[in-house]
Amino acid sequence: MIWFTILAMAAIVFASRYLFLEPKIPLRLNKTTLQFLSYSAPAVLTAIFAPIVFVRDQQLALSLDNPYLLAALLAALLAYFTRNALITTVVSMAVFFFIH
Known part of the structure; x- marks a missing residue:
């Protein structure tokens, strides 16, 4: 169960980073969201x-x-x-x- 939790969290972190860093994915945040995240x-x-x-x-x-x-x-x-x-x-x- 611990290994499953570790792997699941790693997959979630990787996916959340990949969505914003991959230039081929057309996902862009607006200026307000970027300011909020800063x-x-x-x-x-x-x-x-x-x-x-x-x-x-x-x-x-x-x-x-x-x-x-x-x-x-x-x-x-x-x-x-x-x-x-x-x-x-x-x-x-x-x-x-x-x-x-």
């Missing part, structure tokens, strides 16, 4: 990182002794000023491991 990546990333950064022991942790919060703030500043994903990732990870 918000999905930031929403998913926020849903992943927000509990990690802001929650400690089932409570909101907004103090300066939270290494996750400090590294996230540094990463946000680096991303804004450098516009370089590699520098942002490497420097913020190094600072996190140093203060953690």
